[in-house]
Amino acid sequence: MKKLLFTMICLYNVSIFSQQFTTNTTPVGMEHNVLFDATNRYTVTQTGDATVNLRALFDGRFIPSYSGSPASTVSPTTILIENLPNFHTQTGAWVGWSTRFWQPKRFKIEGYNAYNGANEWVTIADYTNTDYTGGAKFISGKVPKGSYTKLRYTIYSTHGSGGKLGLSELFYIHPEATTPYKGLLASENDILWKKQGSNTYFDTGSVGIGTTDTKGFKLGVDGKIAATEVKVATYTNWPDYVFSKEYQLPTLQEVAQHIQEKGHLQNIPSAKEVKDNGGIELGEMNRKLLEKIEELTLYTIQQQKEIEELKKENRLLKKFEERINKLENKN
Secondary structure: OHHHHHHHHHHHHHHHHHOOOOOOOOOOOHHHEOOOOHHHHOEEEEEOOOOOOOHHHHOOOOOOEEEEEEOOOOOOEEEEEEOOOOOEOOOOOEEEEEOOOOOEEEEEEEEEEOHHHOOEEEEEEEOOOOOOOOOOOEEEEEOOOOEEEEEEEEEEEEOOHHHEEEEOEEEEEOOOOOOOOOOOOOOOOOOOEEEEOOEEEEOOOOEEEOOOOOOOOOEEEOOOOOOOOOOOOOOOOOHHHHHOOOOOOOOHHHHHHHHHHHOOOOOOOOHHHHHHOOOOOHHHHHHHHHHHHHHHHHHHHHHHHHHHHHHHHHHHHHHHHHHHHHHHHHO
């Protein structure tokens, strides 16, 4: 009963907050927010005196950002989002904002419709002549049919202290333009769900963290990685062959000559090769480094044998010298 009452209250609030917007009769979740991580995926600009933290508006945390200066009709806050995916709002889309305090009072939300070459700005919400009243901290309106590649939020005044602005999230809910948590798990063309015990995962596609360009790999990360353990699965050509009798160990003279001519160890990529290839492969580089370690071990064993021989010869020389000294002393 409590759950039903809570649902009814939520639906009532949505209808109130929408005011002159068309109510979202088939609501979908924020996982379909096209604007998620917009500052990294699209072009986002902000003008006006009342500026807020742009990254915080698209991180999905709903933590508000407040301006230090007031918004005004002379210098309205305008947030422009460009290069959005060109998808038609066939089954419906919704646009809006949320906050905790200092919500917009007079504002306009516009979308740039590129469908069928229309290429025109369409007004989705317009409160420029009337104040947006009430205690609503979340507003959602249905987007007219079209394909919107840009969105523009313009805020002229607020309910904030001294006219300051508060915003926590901007959203563009478009189920056909994005898959759930798009860009975090897989591309929209590579979705294949599988079940393994209680875990659901993507079997194909690539994952990008901090980047959308995975360069053909399954995982692309733009930034540092911290881990307690990393396992690189390398099964073939592990360099135990260095210890086989058939292995031709280069002489140290050959090693020195290669370094003098090439400027790097044999079978180890040069600095230019690493730069041209965009980095190194950990598994292959570990294999090559182990090969060099095993070669160094063989050189060390060889040198130790030579040292032992020299020590033995030195001991013989000392004994011979002692005998000569004894003979000389007798004479």
